[in-house]
Amino acid sequence: MKILVLNGPNLNLLGKREPAIYGNLSLEEINNNLSVLAAELRVDISFQQSNHEGDLIDLLHHAVGEVDGVIFNPGAFTHYSYALRDAVAAVGIPTIEVHLSNIYAREDFRRHSVVAPVAAGQISGLGANSYLLALRALVELMPCWRK
Ligand code: DQA
Numbered sequence: 001m002k003i004l005v006l007n008g009p010n011l012n013l014l015g016k017r018e019p020a021i022y023g024n025l026s027l028e029e030i031n032n033n034l035s036v037l038a039a040e041l042r043v044d045i046s047f048q049q050s051n052h053e054g055d056l057i058d059l060l061h062h063a064v065g066e067v068d069g070v071i072f073n074p075g076a077f078t079h080y081s082y083a084l085r086d087a088v089a090a091v092g093i094p095t096i097e098v099h100l101s102n103i104y105a106r107e108d109f110r111r112h113s114v115v116a117p118v119a120a121g122q123i124s125g126l127g128a129n130s131y132l133l134a135l136r137a138l139v140e141l142m143p144c145w146r147k
Pocket of ligand 1: 009010011073074075076077078098099100101102103110
């Protein structure tokens with residue numbers, strides 16, 4: 001089983017960016033924690049981050065046939081990118097949308113996700129654990145895909 005962890009805009013700044021909201025861990029540290037859990041769960045994991053909508057769409061397209069599941073934090077694109085939503089729907093790879101912060105407890109514009117309706121599920125508000133729980137969820141959804 002192969003999983004792609006895809007992070008959108010500004011998530012490369014984790015650790016330095018508004019730590020009261022997004023926590024103190026860098027994206028590299030979050031990815032390292034995911035690698036440890038992936039090894040434990042016996043899944044292959046890869047990581048991509050982009051600040052550009054089109055690049056995220058290309059990465060989703062290129063994931064077809066390469067990965068069995070995607071953990072996706074679309075950042076602010078969550079709230080308005082129909083193009084990313086369409087890409088998630090088009091590729092048909094089971095995708096879990098994740099957010100470090102609880103988007104439903106924040107500004108009005110963050111309380112709506114255009115991606116969620118085409119995702120397998122959403123995990124929001126559990127900090128860096130949102131990613132780890134998403135990995136566990138994908139593995140539990142697809143136990144037969146383990147190596
Ligand atoms: C975020 C929430 C978004 O509203 C925000 O634009 C982000 C991060 C989160 O992980 O909590 O960039 O996706």
